[in-house]
Amino acid sequence: MDRFSVTYRILADDDADATARAEAIALEDTVEIPRDVVPSGYIEDTVLGKVQDITANGDGVWTAKIGYHIDTVGRELPQLLNVILGNASILRGVKAIDLTPNDDLRSRFPGPRFGAAGLRELTGRTAGGYVCPVIKPQGSSPETLARLCYLTAVAGADIIKEDHGLANQDAAPFKDRIKACAAAVGQANQERADQGDTSRALYFANIGGHGDQVCDMAYYAKEAGAEGILVIPGLFGFDAINRLARDADLNLPIMAHPSHLGPYVLSPEHGYGHGMMLGQLMRLAGTDISVFPNYGGRFGFSQDECTQIVEACRAPMGMGPAILPSPGGGMSIERLPDMVQHYGDDCVYLLGGSLLRYGKKIGDAIRDMRGGLEGAKTQVSRPGFS
Amino acid sequence: MDRFSVTYRILADDDADATARAEAIALEDTVEIPRDVVPSGYIEDTVLGKVQDITANGDGVWTAKIGYHIDTVGRELPQLLNVILGNASILRGVKAIDLTPNDDLRSRFPGPRFGAAGLRELTGRTAGGYVCPVIKPQGSSPETLARLCYLTAVAGADIIKEDHGLANQDAAPFKDRIKACAAAVGQANQERADQGDTSRALYFANIGGHGDQVCDMAYYAKEAGAEGILVIPGLFGFDAINRLARDADLNLPIMAHPSHLGPYVLSPEHGYGHGMMLGQLMRLAGTDISVFPNYGGRFGFSQDECTQIVEACRAPMGMGPAILPSPGGGMSIERLPDMVQHYGDDCVYLLGGSLLRYGKKIGDAIRDMRGGLEGAKTQVSRPGFS
Structure with a gap:
């Protein structure tokens, strides 16, 4: 052709x-x-x-x-x-x-550097869905955010995602925050390794600053110990993802957040199809993990639209290797069984604001999520016992 | 507040x-x-x-x-x-x-560096609407594009805008194209000055490359002789405009093109109002000239939507100085009288594809436009004589 x-x-x-x-x-x-x-x-x-x-x-x-x-x-x-x-x-x-x-x-445009298979290696999570807490809210100090990172990482989270609203505000400037959070996740990973855990938490730092400094910020995050980068293509452009993905020296997985992209998919008459934008274009740009609002949450995506995204993330003839869908936006642990049935194992399960309801016992939320994913999987694979 | x-x-x-x-x-x-x-x-x-x-x-x-x-x-x-x-x-x-x-x-976010008043100084066009040919199509060689630049500039154009699809393709790589076009406009300006013309054509180079190289490309263009930069915020992000506008050393006016922004304004239910996106946000970012599709052209903006954009570009309480609206998208010289009545003098009148119908006599199109703007103005200011 x-x-x-x-x-x-x-x-x-x-x-x-x-x-x-x-x-x-x-x-x-x-x-x-x-x-x-x-x-x-x-x-x-x-x-x-x-x-x-x-x-x-x-x-x-x-x-x-x-x-x-x-x-x-x-x-x-x-x-x-x-x-x-x-x-x-x-x-x-x-x-x-x-x-x-x-x-x-x-x-x-060869696509993602890692994809679904690469994330299995990087996390050491050889099977099952990924548990991904979201660290927030903005306005918190670097120390408070780092504490949440530590508590969720040491409890067994696979990916520690920063809230997409943690940019470069005075309450927690980008560099101070990244340094503190990366160190906290690093400490948790050390403790997990000491206890014989072969999996580790990857800390994904959110790019917060100017568009022409995305590469510099990603390198700063890597040097501080981050093992992934969160980028918002609706603010920085899809090319920002592509530049990071093509950078062999940086060599970090990329998670994309859909903030500010809503108008591209919400109208049936304009923009892009859900699968094209949040699956095909993300993958083409080099995204390894594509975040989108789960059906039935506080955003209005339908189950069918979410299916289109997932299929585009995984299509064998897509651009580069298959990538991980990551549904979020008002998820709760109660919904996990249904979600696992729909999304399966190669999926990053986000848990955001409701995590904070656990207060100091936030580690329990991670353990509950893991239990929920494994229990749901048992149900799905052995329906006769459910 | x-x-x-x-x-x-x-x-x-x-x-x-x-x-x-x-x-x-x-x-x-x-x-x-x-x-x-x-x-x-x-x-x-x-x-x-x-x-x-x-x-x-x-x-x-x-x-x-x-x-x-x-x-x-x-x-x-x-x-x-x-x-x-x-x-x-x-x-x-x-x-x-x-x-x-x-x-x-x-x-x-202090807004545009030049605005409507600044463009009067930079062009030396002390009154009346601005004549702005668009140089195209992509696929042409740098020499062909430079020839169009020369012919339109020497005929009296105020702003020479590159087509937003002239990026960094092999047929006319960014640097080769910018160098050739800037030189051509420079030569035309010299000839205009030699003939006592106190106005000059400003060549606006279209940024074509990677998002993190926008500043470098703008500096290259300036050194080559460009006197303005065209940026597509729908591809590079609004921050790309802001970075250029805040750069005191660069000190060039910025024109923004609405490509890829359609879904933000087309739905009545999502995104931004026309005036907010193509007027307020453009101005806040630092745009001096905001391009948008004129009503009645091949795009579907209504006259009221265009009015909203123009009002936001000029509102006294807006961010920074008033900026210039620039309606295009299928304009023809026949429509000028109606447009001048609607948009007035502080407006950059684009003429794109239909310009090419003039062939080698493309300079006549510029003179026809100037005549159309002046004739229309006479009609408007002296309705009794129309």
């Missing part, structure tokens, strides 16, 4: 209108000039997007598959998004719902 | 539900923990968002004003957006429609 393809959901009046709209997207996201002034030769033959397929789905909805040549992209991720849904994001009734990569795209 | 405020449009069932949703936003975008576990003292009193006002607008719509303390933000723009609409962007039926700054916010 000399082109990668994007499938769009298009609203149109009839077949002719759908075709015209598809042709308009192919122009809009590449040459952005009227069709009659597209120069012949290289620009018309290679640069201009090509409508490959149009299918009527009824009820005024069509799907159109448009092929793009890698030459329109170059080697940087911002321009790839410009081609996939740049100006077309402003057209009414155009939603990108699927990406079909070709070899050119795969070679320039 | 010890807090800046954000006004949200909220869908709710009744007054009690509206209040609960507003309280939920105040939690979500700051501490992100249940209300009953918010620690008393500094976190509850200062960090937690405060609902300041709720108004019922009928038809299931309420507006809620929520105050945030600058301590939740810190000094970096990504975290400001996290506070304004981070996780709340994923809540159903929540749209941010207005920002009320306070002194804290103004001091940390």
Whole structure:
């Protein structure tokens, strides 16, 4: 295939209108000039997007598959998004719902560095779901946050995720916080190792600062002892993830948080499909763990939308290795059995605010989660005994 | 005021539900923990968002004003957006429609470096609308693009804007393109000066590369002779604009392009109001010229939505000096009289793809635009003679 393809959901009046709209997207996201002034030769033959397929789905909805040549992209991720849904994001009734990569795209955007298999190695958690407490709230001192890190890590958490709102505020400046939290998780890991535990907690530091300092902050976190980085592509851009993922010296797993991305997926008519944005694009950028709001929590994702995300994270023909979905957003331990049934083992189970209800016994929350994951798994694998 | 405020449009069932949703936003975008576990003292009193006002607008719509303390933000723009609409962007039926700054916010985000008044000085265009051709299409060689720059600049264009799809592709790598185009505009300006023209064309180079190299690319462009920078915040983040705007050594005006931002404004239920995103946030970030799709073009913005953008660009109480709106997206010279009536003089009038219909006589398009702007202005100011 000399082109990668994007499938769009298009609203149109009839077949002719759908075709015209598809042709308009192919122009809009590449040459952005009227069709009659597209120069012949290289620009018309290679640069201009090509409508490959149009299918009527009824009820005024069509799907159109448009092929793009890698030459329109170059080697940087911002321009790839410009081609996939740049100006077309402003057209009414155009939603990108699927990406079909070709070899050119795969070679320039090889995807995650670690993926689901890599996280098994890094954590030493050889089976079962991952327990992931979220350290918060903002406004707490580095010492308070570090204490939560220690207590959850020593109780057996797999991943210690910072709240995405811990940025670089005066109450806990980025560097002070990272240093204290990394040291706390390091101490907990030492104690776990001393007790013969072959698994360890990975501390994921949230990038909090300016966009052009993301790499510097990630290196600072690594040197302080962090073993993962949390990035918000809705604020820093998907390219920020890609830059970290492609950095062989940094060599840290990346977790992506969906803050500020809601408008891209909430409308059926605009933006991206749930699976495309929170699965395919995350994976293409180099995300190892994709956080999204679980169905039935305080956000409005449906079970089907969550399934789309998970399938895109794991699709065998996706970009690079399969990655870990990470549902959160108002989860409770009571919901674990249902969640395990839906998401399975290769999943990072987030527990945020309700963790704080345990107070000083926060370690019990981690043990309860582990128990919940294992109990649920037993139920699922042996339904006759449930 | 010890807090800046954000006004949200909220869908709710009744007054009690509206209040609960507003309280939920105040939690979500700051501490992100249940209300009953918010620690008393500094976190509850200062960090937690405060609902300041709720108004019922009928038809299931309420507006809620929520105050945030600058301590939740810190000094970096990504975290400001996290506070304004981070996780709340994923809540159903929540749209941010207005920002009320306070002194804290103004001091940390002083806005554009030049603004509308600064552009008058930089261009020497002391009155009237600005003529702004867009150089394209991608796939063209640096020499071809530079030729278009020269021809439009020497014909009297005020701003030479690169197409937002000119990134760093092999057909015209960023550095080669910038060098050739800047030299071409420089030559045209020399010829204009030699003929006694007191105005000059400013060449705005489009940032095309990686997000963490935006500053480096801007400096390269400046050294090559560019006199402005075009940035796409939907790909690089709003902070990329802010970093350039705050750079006193760089000291170049910034034009922002709305590519990839469509989903933030297209839904009435999610994202941002048109004026808030393409006016208020652009200005807060430091944009001097905000590009958006004109009503009646190939994008679906209404005249009212465009008016909201323009008003936010010019509002006396906005962040920093007033900035220039720049409507584009399928404009033609025939539409100029109507546009001038709507947008007035402090406006950058874009002309893109249809420019290419002039072929080698592209300079005529610039002169036709100038004539159109001046003719329209005469009509507007002297309606009795029209």
